[in-house]
Amino acid sequence: MTKARTDMDIPAVEVEGLRHTYGAREALAGVTFSAMRGEIFGFLGPNGGGKTTLFKILSTLMPPTGGSVRVFGHDLAHESQAVRPRLGVVFQHPSLDPQLTVTENLMHHGHLYGLWGRALHSRTRATLDQLGLGDRASDPVKTLSGGLQRRAELAKVLVHRPELLVMDEPSTGLDPGARQDFNTVLRRLREQENVTILLTTHLIDEAEQCDRVGVLHQGRLVAMGDPDTLKGSVGGDVVVIWADNPEDMGVKMRERFGCEASVIDGALHVEHPCGHEFVREVVDAFPGAVKSATFGRPTLEDVFIRLTGRRLWSHNA
Amino acid sequence: MRKQATLRLCLPVMTLWWREMVRFCRQRSRLVGAFVQPLLFWILLGGGFSASFRPPGTPEGTAYMEYFYPGIITLVLLFTAIFATISTVEDRREGFLQAVLVAPVTRSSIVLGQALGGATLALVQGILFLLLAPAAGISLTMSGVVAAVAVMFVISFGLTSLGLVIAWRMESVQGFHAIMNLILIPIWLLSGAFFPAAGVPVWLQWAMRLDPLTYGVAAFRRCLYLGNPAAVGEAPSLLLSLVLTVLFTGVAFVAATNAARRSAA
Known part of the structure; x- marks a missing residue:
């Protein structure tokens, strides 16, 4: 890690009381957080929770209607031009031109950041090699697989050596293997170059790989912390029980075991210090009533359910 | 040092312009749309009307094919501008332009790159069409060709800018057909082209x-007949036409820059 920069002590991003309204609709209702250098910070939340608005503001696409955002000490509302050269933005939709080759895309990007000539050529080649795209450099982007296109997208953004990456749902449309692969690349980038990464996601496994996670719900950060601490806030194991009549069964379980059971998407959710024993007790206590039951260590989705009373996705996915 | 600063300023404009060139060469269908379609219009409409329609206000013996010729070249320029416009809307929402918008470049250099790109493509196709002048019965002079090319460039720069004013305000391409039919095509129909x-x-x-x-x-028509002004017939004077065309192009470019600046994403 290179920690020798003079402004190293300033947080990469400081956001205070950030609000944004579209007409009468409040998309962000006072969001406050800060991200340190080299941190991977994920915003987890359902669609409509405010993630996209936050992304647009952090990526300098849109000025906030209230509150303040400072990136490397610069106020985004007035000094976005000072921030932009140090910022790399990965959009949810690809920003690669499919008609152009991978190298051509990277060269155009470099030109936009004031790089040219031999310096840009060698930077482009180095970045492609770094991301393992060297042998696809002169292929048109449209011939690449989804996973490789995503990696090329990241390569493009890295051409100008940004210190902060802001990414909107970066692994959208990737299969689990490609997603894992993309994540490894991000971690390596953080280790090697101390890049700060802010990303939005609605995928649990993507969020769990972040150093810290902020849970966004209805324009507010309802929780923030490292994934383990957040998961620790859920008591013990999470037991999920499917029954023919979950509401009724919830009442009975409360009477019998004195535990809090909530019905979410037709299934009973119970927090219990010892999941496997509880499952056996429930099955014994209500013979024939339990269709199926699972238990496990809490995930960030369980944290989200505990905080908001609903699942991240409204349908079982 | 000074040279470097200038290069830095021109770099985004050049790179966006170059991208338009490369993209055009890789999308053959665009050439068909912007060149072959007007060619068909010219042959079919020009040929079809030539029997029944002697353009009034032109010297005796001017065939409709000849009258329509500068008009159809203007349509080539207009079509290219429309293509540039549609691709801008899509590009901005989910394509290459997203990333350009967060790069450290001014919106005016983005618009300049786009307008120069669109204008260059229009110009290349316009010049190809100019080769058909003998078929229209027009004998070009060297100075006429130079003047006509210069005017074509100004017109296509202006039309692309006009398209960009619309493109930077639009959220999706859905409404574009209405705008094309209500604004862009009538502008062409009423221009004396038809x-x-x-x-x-x-x-x-x-x-x-x-x-x-x-x-x-009118400016374009007068340039084509630079050696023989009498053959133009009734049309605004060359000086007036040139002044207003340059003015229109300038206003359209400033308006496009403003639209781009106001656009959040």
Whole structure:
């Protein structure tokens, strides 16, 4: 890690009381957080929770209607031009031109950041090699697989050596293997170059790989912390029980075991210090009533359910 | 040092311009749309009307194919501008332009790169069409060709800018057909490209007089006949046409820059 920069002590991003309204609709209702250098910070939340608005503001696409955002000490509302050269933005939709080759895309990007000539050529080649795209450099982007296109997208953004990456749902449309692969690349980038990464996601496994996670719900950060601490806030194991009549069964379980059971998407959710024993007790206590039951260590989705009373996705996915 | 600063300023404009060139060469269908379609219009409409329609306000013996020729070249320029416009809307929402918008470049250099790109493509196709002048019965002079090319460039830069004013305000391409049919095509129809102003009802004459493209078409027509001004017939004077065309192009470019600046994403 290179920690020798003079402004190293300033947080990469400081956001205070950030609000944004579209007409009468409040998309962000006072969001406050800060991200340190080299941190991977994920915003987890359902669609409509405010993630996209936050992304647009952090990526300098849109000025906030209230509150303040400072990136490397610069106020985004007035000094976005000072921030932009140090910022790399990965959009949810690809920003690669499919008609152009991978190298051509990277060269155009470099030109936009004031790089040219031999310096840009060698930077482009180095970045492609770094991301393992060297042998696809002169292929048109449209011939690449989804996973490789995503990696090329990241390569493009890295051409100008940004210190902060802001990414909107970066692994959208990737299969689990490609997603894992993309994540490894991000971690390596953080280790090697101390890049700060802010990303939005609605995928649990993507969020769990972040150093810290902020849970966004209805324009507010309802929780923030490292994934383990957040998961620790859920008591013990999470037991999920499917029954023919979950509401009724919830009442009975409360009477019998004195535990809090909530019905979410037709299934009973119970927090219990010892999941496997509880499952056996429930099955014994209500013979024939339990269709199926699972238990496990809490995930960030369980944290989200505990905080908001609903699942991240409204349908079982 | 000074050279480096200039290069840095021109770099985004150049790179966006170059991208338009490369993309065009890799999308053959665009060439068909912007060149072959007007060619068909010219042959079919020009040929079809030539028997029944002697353009009034032109010297005796001017065939409709000849009258329509500068008009159809203007349509080539217009089509190219429309293509540039549609691709901008898509590009900005989910394509390459997203990333350009967060790069440390000014919106005016983005618009300049786009407008120069669109204008260059239009110009190349316009020049190809210019080779058909003998088929239209027009004998070009060297100075006429140079002047006509210069005017074509100004017109296509202006039309692309006009398209960009619309593109930077639009959220999706859905509404674009309405705008194309209600604004861009009428601008062309009323410009004297399709029929002359002589003899049309007064209200229509006024509409034609207020259409900025009227002066572009007139300037272009006068340049084609630079060696033989009498053959033009009734049309606004060259000086007036040139001044208004340059003015229109300048206003359109400033408006496009403003639209781009106001656009959040």
